[in-house]
Amino acid sequence: MNLRRAIAERAGEFLLFAVTPPRLSTGADEAAEIGRVTLERLRQLPIDGLILYDIDDESDRNPEERPFPFLPTMDPAVYLDRDLADLELPAIVYRAVGKYPEDHLRSWLAGQDPSRTLTVFVGAASRNKPVLTTLPRAYELRNGTAPDLSLGGVAIPERHAENGEEHLRLISKQRAGCSFFVTQIVYDVNAAKDLVSDYLHGCAEQGLETVPLVFTFSVCGSLKTLEFLRWLGVNVPRWIENELRHADDTLDASYEQAVANATDLIAFCRRLGVPFGLNVESVSNRKIEIDASVRLAERLGSEFHR
């Protein structure tokens, strides 16, 4: 499986795993050790690429108190170059474009090997945030500097549930150069189906082909993590929240739920003929939750037609 080709040919059927870089305050030796352990963990997994998130302080997105404190993290591009140099898979490096001056972003784009790196541009979390580079400008930079670099966008089913226009946003990002989309964590399958369906019909109306939609899943090992998911804007349906709250083992229950949701979405996309991928991330950095994420990725890896 060649990730770049699976995207370019709109075939989908690929599995990603996502990690957040270490905290910015992490010493060089410790970051190297985290990188080493991460690579070791990834080698066991049937994945086709590694997502590296770019964490922005999103406290202006949500006035509620953040359940986990915000701690700045390393630039994922730096982490990849320095501590994940032995990665044998393509990396999808997120770029919270508003954090970077134009020159910085341009030179990063120019320096990437498109057979090893892909990127996803993320806009500012709120309109009030001052940005160094806007999302439209970032698209221009990529199209001018590195048109061969596979570019993805973010898809948010919850936003579609609110305004019914997320599919149009995807289509306009696609016209700006995106060739795949990655959702935030999905617990509300119905909202995800609404987005997939409207995206499919929107593409058909505009004479476009659908590109792969990558659905992200996570486990949730505690009510604190559940609270954090909500803070991040993930809609956890009431019945799933009840199951997690009342489960003997919240982590196991969330694992089962993620498998059920993923298989439901897989069947849905196959029936509609919309290409898809899956992505597994661990929201928490507790070892038990990371281990469960690894098990989830192994489990979901068995669902693909290849």
Next chain:
Amino acid sequence: MNLRRAIAERAGEFLLFAVTPPRLSTGADEAAEIGRVTLERLRQLPIDGLILYDIDDESDRNPEERPFPFLPTMDPAVYLDRDLADLELPAIVYRAVGKYPEDHLRSWLAGQDPSRTLTVFVGAASRNKPVLTTLPRAYELRNGTAPDLSLGGVAIPERHAENGEEHLRLISKQRAGCSFFVTQIVYDVNAAKDLVSDYLHGCAEQGLETVPLVFTFSVCGSLKTLEFLRWLGVNVPRWIENELRHADDTLDASYEQAVANATDLIAFCRRLGVPFGLNVESVSNRKIEIDASVRLAERLGSEFHR
């Protein structure tokens, strides 16, 4: 399968079919013929009881224009006595209690054989509507006059999605004498699961046993019927609406959707240990849609553990 016992013992696993009585303007001969055809149709079905709806003019519930004109229908109790006398199954006679003077309702209740008749009380569709008997008063009448008559209530998942309190409403109806609940037509499985889950946990908190929840399904053969479902307050998720709109055969697509939704809810209720039943109705009176409803009931009848 004895319906009354399956309800009293909170076992569930029963199938109902629902019909609307003929229009009030129907002549006696024609009504008799409709009754005869209905009984013939029911004889082929693996059902455990027949629901007879009591249609109220609900135009004050919804300010939008009604897609099908409202035409008053026969009193279901009269239709049962006169035209469905040969029914070999228990009948669940709906009573839109606001339509009836107290004396009328009391004498009807007193005249029923609890081994053959069950009832469901329905309150007024809007608060502004003048009522002859209120729902609380109807409960008093039944408890005083016919405490052995199985009494059901209406459950509306869409109302739960709006206010999160429908489960408390069910619990209070249960305390007033209801021993089962029938939903309006379910297209939004997620909303139904939310209600089931909150109802289960609400009962547990109050030390009550859950009683059977009967989920209603229908086919939808045209966009006009879809519009009518919406007018009735049924939430049809966006992706299901898209499927019905774009299907080569809307009726077939809605049939498949109803089967998928029912099996999903069945698995959910079994896992949670909440007793359930299923109910199939035809919203439209076109023969092709009625025939598809009959097929749907046959299909759903195969899902029970008996």
